[in-house]
Amino acid sequence: MKIAIGADHGGYSLKEVVVPFLQTLGHEVVDVGCTCDQSVDYPDYALPVCDLVTSGKADRGILICGTGIGMSIAANKVRGIRCALVHDLFSAQATRDHNDTNVLALGERIIGPGVAQEIIRIWIETPFSKGERHVGRLNKVKQIEEKYAGQS
Numbered sequence: 001m002k003i004a005i006g007a008d009h010g011g012y013s014l015k016e017v018v019v020p021f022l023q024t025l026g027h028e029v030v031d032v033g034c035t036c037d038q039s040v041d042y043p044d045y046a047l048p049v050c051d052l053v054t055s056g057k058a059d060r061g062i063l064i065c066g067t068g069i070g071m072s073i074a075a076n077k078v079r080g081i082r083c084a085l086v087h088d089l090f091s092a093q094a095t096r097d098h099n100d101t102n103v104l105a106l107g108e109r110i111i112g113p114g115v116a117q118e119i120i121r122i123w124i125e126t127p128f129s130k131g132e133r134h135v136g137r138l139n140k141v142k143q144i145e146e147k148y149a150g151q152s
C-alpha cells in the first residue's frame with residue numbers, strides 16, 4: 001500500500017518510529033512532515049495527507065498529534081475522508097470492518113510505540129466487511145457530507 005503520513009510536533013517522535021515500521025511491512029510511505037519537534041499547527045499536516053488520500057495518490061493516511069484529537073477533527077472535515085482516532089486494538093479492527101476508515105489518527109501522548117505499531121498493523125490488514133448494514137450507514141454519512149458541502 002501507499003500510505004501518507006503526517007504529524008505535528010506532538011506526534012513527531014512517534015511518526016519517526018512509524019515511518020520505518022511501515023517500510024518494514026513493505027509499504028510505500030509519503031511523509032508530509034513535520035520534520036522536527038518545533039511547534040506547528042496540526043491542520044497544516046492533516047490537509048496534505050487527506051488530499052493525497054482523496055486524490056487517490058495514497059491508499060490510506062496516518063495522522064499523529066499529541067492526542068490524535070485535533071488531527072481527527074481536521075481530517076473529518078475533508079470530503080471523502082473517514083478518519084478514526086484509535087488507541088486500542090479492538091477499535092483498530094472494528095473501524096476498518098464497520099466504518100471503512102481511510103485515515104487513522106493516533107495520539108503520541110496517549111499510547112506507546114508498541115501499541116501504536118500493533119494498531120497500525122491491524123488497521124492496515126483488516127478489510128472492510130462490505131456488510132449491507134455498514135454500507136447503508138456509510139451512505140447515510142455520505143449524504144450528510146453532501147448536504148453540507150459548499151456551505152460555510
Ligand code: RB5
Pocket residue numbers: 008009010011042065066067068069070071
Ligand atoms: C499540541 O500541543 C497539541 O495540542 C496537539 O498535538 C494535539 O494534541 C491537538 O489535538
